[in-house]
Amino acid sequence: MVSRTDAPTRREQILKEAARLFAERGFHGVGVDEIGAAVGISGPGLYRHFPGKDAMLAELLVGISGQLLTGARRRLAEADGRTGASEVLDSLIEGHIDFALDDRPLITLHDRELDRLRDSDRKLVRQLQRQYVELWVEVVREAHPALTEPAARSAVHSVFGLLNSTPHLGRAGTLPGRGTTATLLHRMARGAFAAAGTPED
């Protein structure tokens, strides 16, 4: 097995820089020459690592969706039976926040460039996303039984919007510290779900 602390392979460098550039200027807005330049090689050299520009985006988006789903399943399994739905929901929220804070460019891509994929890739990504949402919906409904299923689904999408707002929270300088931001987001997400499930006044 390859050690986790190895120098990043050229492929990984490319994916990372491509993610950043795609997030900044959009898929069509960045040229292969720019991506190449960002990793120190130039233009067509990328084709030694990827069959094309599309393939980079596809690998990024499939990777994101897969990671999110896998992480959520792991958290669900870890807590299965032994803790309440509310704690599981907290764990899901925490996982999503970690991702949103650590990989802001990927979060941006995630809901912005899906339509640029080949049909087969797009279908795969959507399927992964759907499973991720459904997993959340089930947990949310258990934690907030007053919610109907469509309401829960809407609430989940909205909370994703809330958590995915990290790219808009100051360009890494204005952020009041990662821990503070994570705590704030977590509280707001919980508050949003709670309010969705309790038609007060």
Added chain:
Amino acid sequence: MVSRTDAPTRREQILKEAARLFAERGFHGVGVDEIGAAVGISGPGLYRHFPGKDAMLAELLVGISGQLLTGARRRLAEADGRTGASEVLDSLIEGHIDFALDDRPLITLHDRELDRLRDSDRKLVRQLQRQYVELWVEVVREAHPALTEPAARSAVHSVFGLLNSTPHLGRAGTLPGRGTTATLLHRMARGAFAAAGTPED
């Protein structure tokens, strides 16, 4: 003064269709021929109404930001002094939701294609956005005094993320009715702010 119920002028048609197409496939993903075809004229005919493709996007984005800010100022003035901060905040939320539900393509563009603008236009849009945010921040801090100013700003951005999630809520068919959705979003936004300002456990 031109009546509000006049047939939409050609310029307005173009802007509306351009907004829809830009939101669907991204600024660079849409050709001028497509925009033209969407309003029944073809390709270069658009140049009788706009100096270029960029100008359409610019007018759309400036328009959005301006409308949001103007609406918010009006709501603030209407309530000034006579009602509490909490009611003003409700009014702001309501206004933003109306916009997010009625003009989904514009909301999408709003935080997605800003970087494609000329420097001067982008600065203008950002300035309008900043004023809109600051207006919210002040009201939020009045309604939730426990929030520090940076926390309030982060909270506002996050709630924008929540409210702007409408494009992800089912392609207009799966929506449980506009009123229901608006109410749900409103409750969640209030709940999120409340949770942000009350470090419970």
Added chain:
DNA sequence: CGAACCTGTTAATGAGCGTTAACCATTGCG
């Protein structure tokens, strides 16, 4: 009437860009 203007059209231009071709240095290994 007729000149100006508005709003279209199609054809041409020219730049940008993804991709491929052709070529080359380095490394590992039988």
Added chain:
DNA sequence: CGCAATGGTTAACGCTCATTAACAGGTTCG
């Protein structure tokens, strides 16, 4: 040594696409 694999390079191709040119039908109004 020789040779295949790996990962680069630069030059060329071809397509897409925004923009401009050249032209034309209608309407306004002097």
